[in-house]
Amino acid sequence: MPVIETRALKKYYGKNRGIESVDLSIEEGEIFGFIGPNGAGKSTTIRTLLGFIRATGGEARIMGQPCTDKNLSKLKRRIGYLPAEAGYYPGMKVRELLNYSAKYYGASAKSRINMLTQYFELDTNRPINALSSGNRKKVSIVQCLLHDPELLILDEPTGGLDPLMQAKFFALLLEEHKRGKTIFFSSHILSEMQKLCQRVAIIRDGVIISVESMASLKDNRYKKVRVVVREGAAPVALRLGGAKDCRPEGAHVSFLYSGGVKELIRELDRLDVENFWVEEPDLEEVFMHFYRKEGAENEPLPSGN
C-alpha cells in the first residue's frame, strides 16, 4: 500500500490553477523527491495532502485513508511536516515551543528533543523570534521530528541552513531512511535531490510530467559538449542529430548530445574546431530540459550561411 497516493488531484483557486491533475504514488520507506519550476504546484499539492486546502477534484490518500479533516487529525500523529516558512508565537522560547509541540503527541519527547537540539547545536533558551532564519529553520526541523513520525513531508527543507547543518540534516534523514521511514521532499535544489532521493517526480503547470528514478537520470544519457571554432570563421551551423539546447556564444558553442560518438567526431572534424570539451552534464542541465516547454527542444542554431 502506498504511503502517499494521489489520483488526478486538482485544485483551482477560483479561476487560477493550483494543480491540474497530479498523480503520485509513494511507497513506504522511499525517499521521494518533488521538483518543478515556480508556480508548478508543489506547495499546492502538499497543502492539499495535509488538509490545509480543499481539493477541487481527484483524490488523495495517506496510508490508505482519504485526506479528510478527521482522518488527517489521526494520521498527523505519524506525520512530520516541515513547512517552507513557519511563523512562531511571539515571546516563546525554543524550549517552550518544542515542549508545547510535544504535548500534542501525548508522549513527553524530552529525550528526543534534547538529542535533536544538541545534534543541531540549537540554543533552546532563546526566544524564537530573536533567532536567525537558519536557526529558526532548525527549530522547524526539530519540531517535525520530535515525535518520531513514520512519514516526513519536507517543503524546501534546507533554506537558510549553513552547509555543515545541511550535511548533518541529510545524515539524519538518511538515518531515518535506514529505520524505514518514508520521506517526501519538495525542493528546488537539485544537488540535494541528487544526494538523497531514490525517485523524483517532476511537476510542471500543475501536472506530473515525469517520474524518474535518480539512477536513470544520473545515467549519463547526455554529454555536455563545448566547441571553439577558429577566429574569423563563419558562424557555426551544427548539423548533428541528437544534439539539443545548442548555445552559441561567439566562437564558442555548447550543446547537449545524446547520439553516437563517431557521428560527433565526424561533425567536429567537419566544423574544423580549434578546441572541444566533453563533460557529464550537471543534473541541473538535465532538469532544465524537462522544465522547458515542449517544442523548444530542437531549435535550430542561427546560421550565417
Add this chain to the structure above:
Amino acid sequence: MNLYLQEIRQNLRSLAIWSVCIVGLFAFSMAMFPTFSLNPKMLNDLMKSFPKELLDAFGISSADFSKPLDYMAYMFQYILIAVGAQSILLGSSIVSREEADGTIEFLYAKPVTRTYIMTSKLLAGLTLMAMLNAVFLGASLGVLNIVSTGVDTGTVALLCLTMLLVQLMFFSAGLIVSMLPRRARRFTSVSLGILFATYFLGIMSSVSESLGGLRYVSPLKYFDPPQVVHTGALEPVYLVIVAVFVIGSVAGSYALYRRRDLSV
C-alpha cells in the same frame, strides 16, 4: 487543553492592559461622583436647561446624578463601548490571527481537527471575557464603596451581566466577520467600524420615537444601563436576539472554518 491554555496565555497580557484601562476609566469617572452628590439641585437645574433631545442622545434624560447607581449607569454606557471594542477585536482575531501570523502551518500540522481548534479558541475567548467581567465587578464594587455608601450589589451584578451579554454579542460578531474570505488585516477596522456604527444607531434610536426600531441593531442599547438600574430587569426580546445571534454566528463560524482554505 493544550490550545485552550496556550490561547489564554497569549492573550493575558492584552487583557490585563484592557482591564487596567477600563477599571481606571471607571474609577476616574466615579471619582467625580461625590461632587455631584453634594450639589444635586445645581446639577439638575443645569440638566433641565439642555434640550430634551440632547439628553436623550446621551441617555441622561431621566437620571438623578445624586444617586450613585444612576451616575454609574450613565458612565457604564461608555464602559460598555470600551468592553465592546475589546470583545469584537478579540472575536475577530482569535481564530484568524493564526493565519495572519503564519503560525497556522505549525498548528494545523498537529493531530487536531478544525473543530478542535475552533472549540479551544472559543472557550479561551469566553474565559478571557469572563475574567474581564469578574475584574470589573470586583473593582466597581470596590470603587462604589469608596465614593458612596449602601451599594446595591444586586444591581451592580445585573449591570455586569448585561456587560457579559454585550461581550458575547460583539465577540460573535467579530468571529463571524473573521470567517469571511478576506485579508486578516482588514478585520480590525471592519470590527471597530461595526462597533461604532451600532453605537451611533443606538443614539439615533433614543433621540427619535420614529427611529426607535434602530434599537434592534444596537447591542449597546439592548440593556440600556439607566433603564436597567431603574427597572432592575432585562427585556426578554433582547435576550432572545442575543441568544439567536450568538448561537447562529458560532454555528456559522464552525461551518465556515471547516471548509476554509487556510491561507499561509
